[in-house]
Amino acid sequence: MDFKKITEKIRMYLQQKRNTKIYDSDIAQALGISKEHYSRSKKNNNVPLKSIIEFCAKENIVINYILFDQSPDSLMQTTNKLITIKYFKHVNTSAGGGALNDQEDFEYLTLDETLTATLANKSNLKHIEALNAIGDSMEPLINDHAILFIDRNNTTVHKDKKEIYVLHTPGGLLVKRLDITVSGKLKLISENPAYEAEMIDFEAVRIIGKVVGLVQNFKK
DSSP, rough: HHHHHHHHHHHHHHHHOSOOOOOOHHHHHHTOOHHHHHHHHHHHOOOOOOHHHHHHHHTTTOOHHHHSSSOOGGGGOTTTTEEEEEEEEEEEEEEESOOEOOOOEEEEEEEEEHTTTTTTTTTGGGGEEEEEEETTTTTTSSTTOOEEEETTTTOOOOOTTTOEEEEEEETTTEEEEEEEOOTTTTEEEETTSSSEEEEOOGGGEEEEEEEEEEEEOOOO
């Protein structure tokens, strides 16, 4: 992804909306990042995807029009191929410590169906939701503050498949690989070798959904 091309689309969108000249500092403010963070990202060609996703959700912009080559006029167009999913911006799954932030306000992410095709089959798209991952126990697969896409309709853990789920535990909301032990307990597996696997009774947890996609966070 090209930082300059993407930010120029945001600049044109803001200029059309505000009818005034837009500077880099204006784009940084719109994305909710500091001018220093913006400058570093520009210099290193690091696209702040999480900030752009949140900007698109707030402005009701289809994100693939920003990330890919589309004309500025198409930014506000609607199409029957658009998919909207709930993004629980303030709900954090802990990839490490087990903290729970259970504020349930959400925004809508609007995506083209071609971008959601890898998340679920068409009949299951209505069950896809997004939330954040906090912590480092699932790194390098899932970075701290990555956005997770989960299928709320997929809550069955299969023995030996070791797929990744979001689950509610006595310690909070977690994202882990799950497996079923010989004794019938649920095994919570981290990607980071610094964290040992945990055992827990099935009755003590509630499976929220299977992780079917993610957007990594570009660290500041």
